[in-house]
Amino acid sequence: MKTSVYPSEYFDPASTLGCGQVFRFAASPEGTLVFSGARACLLRRDERGTSVTAEEGDADYFFRYFDLARDYGAVRARICALGIPRLSRAAAFGRGIRILNQEPFETAVSFILSQNNNIPRIRATLFRLCEALGEKRVFRGCEYYAFPSPQKMAERDEAFYASIGCGYRARYLTAVSKYAERGEDLSGLATARLRERLLSLPGVGRKVADCILLFAYHRTDAFPVDTWVEKAYRELGGRVRGREKIAAELENRFQDLSGYIQQYLFYYEREGGN
């Protein structure tokens, strides 16, 4: 087991996990357990800073997962330099957020389930999915279930996914699992090309594609537009109609800061910071 400690100012467990980019985590007596694929780690904040504890062999994985090589102070400084008060406030409020590098398949399944759904129910459904199809594991005395492989998921039919509460999204999951089973590596594609590929999957529209781009492939030039972002956009005086066009406008304006701004804004809007 290995523990690494980082300054908490730009790495806060509550905001990083609470900003809606990830669904599989759970409180434990020691802190918060975070699950990714088949792995688990313990996240904890105290007077020394924020610590990540993982199996020796998973330390590098979680270093990348939490994007710990990046200077988020510099990201925040660039956003504040734009001189837009609401964005500066949002970036200050959510300064402890880090954009995660999650597994693409798990991220795709999670955000396909997210459509027209609420976060508590998305989480509950994902936990049921893992419990039904994932391998049982133990981390620091706690049992958990790995996220199932595409192969494992492709074995099941729509009726199964409906039975665990996926609703009408069941048919999307069977199709996406079969696609992912091929194991194609898309990480080398440019953002626009990669988005095209994601959009070709059933149940993946612009918003879900952009979430996968941002949270799995770290494409911070993507700006997912949902109900909250659209609301903030209007309040900031935006006039364009239609989420896809709003996304295009915001991405054009904020370039590689898009994804960071989106997360700060989303968290700020939802947590009632304004």
Next chain:
DNA sequence: TACCAGGTCTGAC
């Protein structure tokens, strides 16, 4: 009872 939740798809105009 309605309406909403990190939307997407389909079928009119």
Next chain:
DNA sequence: GTCAGACATGGT
């Protein structure tokens, strides 16, 4: 190309 409805489900 644009737009309204439908879509499963659980919470308020």
